[in-house]
Amino acid sequence: MRILSGIQPSGPLHIGNYLGAIQQYITLQDENDAYYFVADYHALTSVRDAATLRKYVFDVLVDLLALGLDPEKAVLFVQSDVPETVELSWLLTSVTPMGWLEKCVSYKDKVQQGLPAEHGLFAYPVLQAADILLYDADLVPVGQDQKQHLEITRDVAERFNHVYGGKKGVFRLPKPYILDNVAVIPGLDGRKMSKSYNNTIEIFEEPGAIRKKVKKFVTDSTPVEAPKDPDACPLFGLFKLFAKAEDRDEVERRYREGGIGYGEVKTRLGEAIVERFAEARERRAEWVAHPERVAEVRAAGAQKARATARKVLDRARAASGLG
Ligand code: TYM
Helix, strand or coil, X not given: XXXXXXXXXXXXXXXXXXXXXXXXXXXXXXXXXXXXXXXHHHHCCCCCCHHHHHHHHHHHHHHHHHHCCCCCCEEEEEHHHCCHHHHHHHHHHCCCCHHHHHCCHHHHHHHHCCCCCCHHHHHHHHHHHHHHXXXXXCEEECCHHXXXXXXXXXXXXXXXXHHHXXXXXXXXXXXXXXXXHHCCCECCCCCECCHHHCXXXXXXXXXXXXXXXXXXXXXXXXXCCCCCCHHHCXXXXXXXXXXXXXXXXHHHHHHHHCCCCHHHHHXXXXXXXXXXXXXXXXXXXXXXXXXXXXXXXXXXXXXXXXXXXXXXXXXXXXHHCCC
16 A cells, blocks of 8 residues: 655654654555655745754654664655645645635644744645645555544545546545544643644653653642542553553553552653653664765655656646646
């Protein structure tokens, strides 16, 4: 199957990105034909300094490589290295009703958070549809927050197929790949972990900073002795994703019986996170020390991605009467 997904380079990656998406990228790269990219065109909606954007793009490439994305197995590339994306985006924009974009929650959210109501932000889902359709993707591993974008992608693809596709259709219809237990990773305040809520734990923060941040996890004031419902506790929700099975079972039992304090869970969670990323942290330092290797991976990925993209774009151009 063809797998495709992207991440915005809008700052350091957090453990919501890792559990909700990157872990699935890595599992899926073994048995499939996988394409993963750094969505720098999308980041233009929020990052407005050239040097910062370049740094973030490099950082995301390095993070993905360190976390186990293998350029021998998957195509790793930067979105803007494939300018065909923007051309397809225009073809799609031309058949996308305004109403579909007006109902998008992420646009409304971001404007509410104070981002200016710019056209790029409004048209963001069409660019995302172009990313996905350009590679004939079957499956798109993402967190729950991207589900609506995947629905729009399918709607736009169907509409284009209907307008221009004839019997065979031009685009393949992709499906989201969202795993229930990691669909929405909670942040330090219990809401979805997200940079815009300022509640993130970054994957490659210093171990000391990770331990300190986890201590800030918001919990209720149930006393240590009192029984607690683990399923209603975002702190436990995160703990169980990082802990070994026996630690998870022990903590869960002590929640239900009473006798465990949140302080202990926080300390153990901090340790578990630091430990989970210890090897990746070392691999990351290696990549950072060799930017020329990162550049090689990027160039090779761009070449492969462009070859695939060109064929699909030519199909769409021919169908719509361009060229
Ligand atoms: P982005 O960069 O915000 O997030 C990257 C991936 O991380 C997932 N994610 C989460 N999953 C679970 N819990 C969380 N708290 C959490 N926070 C983030 C996101 O769902 C996503 O899978 N628009 C996309 C980037 C994009 C894209 C694409 C994705 C551009 N083109 C094409 C797929 C296909 C975005 O902003 O993700």
